[in-house]
Amino acid sequence: MNDKLDSKIVLPKTAKGKRSVFFDDPAIDQLMTFIMELSTEVSVVYDRLDTIERLLDNQKTISRDDIENYRPSPDVEEIRNKRRSDYLRRVFRIHTKEYE
Amino acid sequence: MTPLQEHKMLAKNNHDEDSRQSFVNDFRVHLSSNVFPGNFPAYYKRVLPQFLKNEKREPKNSNEIRKVMNKDPFYSFWSAMQRNSQEMIWSSVIDTVERQLDDLITKSKIEKPNGSLTLNPNLDIPKYNTAADIHLQPGAYHQQQVDNDVSAGAVYDKGTYIYSMGGLGTGNNAMGQITHGFFKSEFPKKEISKVLDMGCTIGGSVTYWAQKNPNVEFHAIDLGASVLRYGHARAEALGAEVHFSQQNAEKTNFDSESFDLVMSHILLHETSTSALQNIFDESFRLLKPGGIMMHLDLPQAHGVAPLESFLFEWEIYNNNEHFYGQLRKMDLVELCIKAGFNKDNIKPSSAGNFWMEEQTPYSSDDFVFPITLCIK
Numbered sequence: 172m173n174d175k176l177d178s179k180i181v182l183p184k185t186a187k188g189k190r191s192v193f194f195d196d197p198a199i200d201q202l203m204t205f206i207m208e209l210s211t212e213v214s215v216v217y218d219r220l221d222t223i224e225r226l227l228d229n230q231k232t233i234s235r236d237d238i239e240n241y242r243p244s245p246d247v248e249e250i251r252n253k254r255r256s257d258y259l260r261r262v263f264r265i266h267t268k269e270y271e
Numbered sequence: 272m273t274p275l276q277e278h279k280m281l282a283k284n285n286h287d288e289d290s291r292q293s294f295v296n297d298f299r300v301h302l303s304s305n306v307f308p309g310n311f312p313a314y315y316k317r318v319l320p321q322f323l324k325n326e327k328r329e330p331k332n333s334n335e336i337r338k339v340m341n342k343d344p345f346y347s348f349w350s351a352m353q354r355n356s357q358e359m360i361w362s363s364v365i366d367t368v369e370r371q372l373d374d375l376i377t378k379s380k381i382e383k384p385n386g387s388l389t390l391n392p393n394l395d396i397p398k399y400n401t402a403a404d405i406h407l408q409p410g411a412y413h414q415q416q417v418d419n420d421v422s423a424g425a426v427y428d429k430g431t432y433i434y435s436m437g438g439l440g441t442g443n444n445a446m447g448q449i450t451h452g453f454f455k456s457e458f459p460k461k462e463i464s465k466v467l468d469m470g471c472t473i474g475g476s477v478t479y480w481a482q483k484n485p486n487v488e489f490h491a492i493d494l495g496a497s498v499l500r501y502g503h504a505r506a507e508a509l510g511a512e513v514h515f516s517q518q519n520a521e522k523t524n525f526d527s528e529s530f531d532l533v534m535s536h537i538l539l540h541e542t543s544t545s546a547l548q549n550i551f552d553e554s555f556r557l558l559k560p561g562g563i564m565m566h567l568d569l570p571q572a573h574g575v576a577p578l579e580s581f582l583f584e585w586e587i588y589n590n591n592e593h594f595y596g597q598l599r600k601m602d603l604v605e606l607c608i609k610a611g612f613n614k615d616n617i618k619p620s621s622a623g624n625f626w627m628e629e630q631t632p633y634s635s636d637d638f639v640f641p642i643t644l645c646i647k
Contacts, residue, residue, distance in 0.1 A: 180417050182369045182426075183410045184362065188403030191354050191589045193347040203351040204358075211294050211359065218290035239286050248293075252272075255294060259301040266348050268309035271316065 210262055214255055221251065272296040273632075275432050276441045279378055279508035280501060282368045282425050291363045296433050299356050303436070306349050313345040314578055333572075333581035337588075340581065354589050357407050357434070364429040365409065368422050379421045379504040386481075386489075388503040389516040390496050397519065399543040400494055403591040406434070412472060412495035424473045424501020431475075438633040439475070445627055446536035447476030449640065450567055451483060452626030454532070457644075458563065463487055463531040467557060469520035469550065469566075470494075470538030474502035474513055481511035490525070492518040521549035523557065530557045534565040537640075540595040547601070551610035551643075558647040564612070566643040567622065572599035603643050616646040 192200050222241045226233045243251060260267070272293045275281060284292065318339050322330055330336045340346045368375070396413050404411040408430060414423050432443050439445040454461075464487060468477035471491035481489045491513050493499050499515045506513045518524065520538065533554040539547055554564040572580050580599075587596040607617045623639035624631070 180369060180372050180422075182365050182372075182416055182422055183414065184365060186358070186361070186404035186407040186409050186591065187411070188407075188591045191350070193341075193351045193354070200351055203348075204355050207298070207352065207355045207359065211291055211298075211363075214294040215287050215290045218293075219287060222286065241286060242289065248272075251293070252297060255297040256301065259298060260305065263301070263306075263352075266309075266345070266352075267305045268307075268312070271309040271312035271345055 210259075214258060217254070217258075218251060272433075273437055273441060275429070275443060278505060280375065280421075280425065280428070280505045282364075282371055282375060282429060284367050288363065288367045292429070292433055295356060295359045295363045296436055298352075298359070299433070299436050302349070302353055302356060306352065309345055310340075310349060310582060311578075313343050314340065318343050318346075330577055333577050333584055336577050336581040337584075350585070350589060353585070357590055360430045360433045361408055361426065363433070364426055367429065368425040372417070372420075372422055372425075375421050375425055375501075376417070376419050379419070379500050381504055381507045384503070384507050385510075385512040386503065386506055387514045387516075388499060389514075390499065391517045392496070394494065394517055394519065396494050397521075397543070397546065399541070399546060399594060403593065405541055405591050407591055412493065412498050414495075414497060419500065420497045421501040421504070423495055423497035424499075424505070427498060428473050428501070428505070436632060438631050440627065440629045440631050442475070442479065442629070443473075444475045444479035445624075445629075445631065446567060446640075447479035448627040448629065449622050449624070450476065450534060450536060450565060450626075450642070451480055452628070453620070453622035453642065454563075454565065456626070457620070461531070461563070465530050466490070466532045466534070467492070467523075467525065467530050469533065469535040469554075470541070471502060471515070471536075472498045474506050474515065476536045477513055478502070478506045478509055478511045481506065481513050482509065485512070489513045490530075491515050492520060492523060494519060521546050521553060523553060525557055527556050528559045528562075530562055531559060532563050532565065533557050534567070536567050537569060539566055539568040539643075540592060540598045543594055544597055544601070547598070548606055548609060551606050555611040555645075555647060560647055562647045564607075564643070564645045564647070567640045568598070568643070569595060570599075570639075570641060571601070571603075607643065607645050610645075612645040612647065618644045618646075620644045 194200055222238055226237055322339050412423055432439055466487055466489050468491040471477050471493050474491050477489055477491040496517055499517055503515045586592045604617050608614055620642040621639040622642055624634050
């Protein structure tokens with residue numbers, strides 16, 4: 172999970188230009204960013220857990236390298252895509268076309 | 272997410288980056304399929320009736336719709352999520368590139384290339400490229416954080432694929448597939464020996480053309496040294512012979528009447544009014560008699576209903592595509608005539624996924640790009 176940095180170069184992380192604000196209170200825009208980034212990280216943790224479980228299906232112990240080197244097969248990726256899609260519908264359920 | 276086709280320059284994800292990038296892709300799919308369509312009922316059921324009540328008439332144009340839709344909660348939430356998803360594309364790939372940048376720079380140095388790379392550190396980067404970071408990519412196309420930097424190209428390669436939700440194809444070359452399929456159908460007997468691609472970034476399109484036409488001499492130019500270094504090494508890794516050089520498409524150092532085909536892929540909307548005329552003028556100058564100019568870009572506003580126009584224009588205001596607003600309204604035929612093309616040889620055309628060789632998740636969508644096509 173914690174890769175050793177091969178490079179000491181730091182790249183810019185924010186884009187030049189005015190950041191759009193969509194709500195009367197810009198704090199809501201900021202909260203949207205927090206919520207979306209948190210949603211991302213929950214999904215990442217879920218995939219990592221899924222990787223660990225799948226590895227443990229076939230072996231008694233696993234190392235960090237086993238986790239890092241694991242890449243989902245197309246079948247597993249399909250299961251994960253479906254899981255992410257369901258997850259997005261659950262978390263953001265009150266904001267879809269069906270509610271309009 | 273179907274992974275991008277591997278090549279030597281593609282930055283390698285660790286486990287979590289792989290997962291994060293897949294999530295951003297899936298989030299964008301969710302937004303486009305399950306959320307974006309809700310803007311239509313939001314408008315027709317809520318925003319339009321209120322407008323009619325207040326103004327006693329329909330909105331005249333996209334600007335009037337923007338003023339009222341900006342206050343609608345459904346539209347605001349969708350916009351905030353769409354904007355964040357765009358930022359998340361870049362944040363999900365920058366770490367990957369940053370971590371292995373030294374290695375990527377080393378790999379980008381090719382000892383005996385088939386093509387070439389010519390950089391010009393003194394090139395003036397025009398304001399339309401530096402005023403804001405286009406598409407919100409931090410540092411944009413021209414950033415130079417370190418000597419021999421390739422980071423803008425490495426970030427762009429992975430990021431644009433997520434932006435397109437896989438629509439650019441696993442070779443990140445859908446635009447090239449479209450222009451190539453279109454060109455071969457439109458001009459089946461045209462012999463070409465020398466071709467220029469303007470605003471090539473990492474050369475996704477031109478590299479595809481070069482792979483398909485190994486006996487043709489391909490040149491590709493861009494303003495950004497980093498994207499060119501990356502594009503050169505990427506083309507070499509894919510076995511394509513392309514000559515990359517750092518030049519402004521408005522005024523190049525190529526000889527007059529030296530190309531059979533001058534083309535670009537979604538370059539025009541990232542320039543300016545004066546640059547656009549200069550690019551058409553320069554295309555005309557570079558073409559041999561009988562040569563072809565072919566610029567593919569985003570749809571224009573002519574004949575588009577105000578609501579659809581307004582939704583199309585979202586990226587102008589929220590994704591730093593500032594010139595696209597003006598481009599949508601311009602008369603490109605007029606510009607071609609001013610550049611020197613005979614009116615009878617200007618053939619506004621369009622092409623879309625139909626011309627692609629490869630099936631992508633969006634192949635069935637009926638999205639077409641206008642092409643400014645002229646014969647000298």
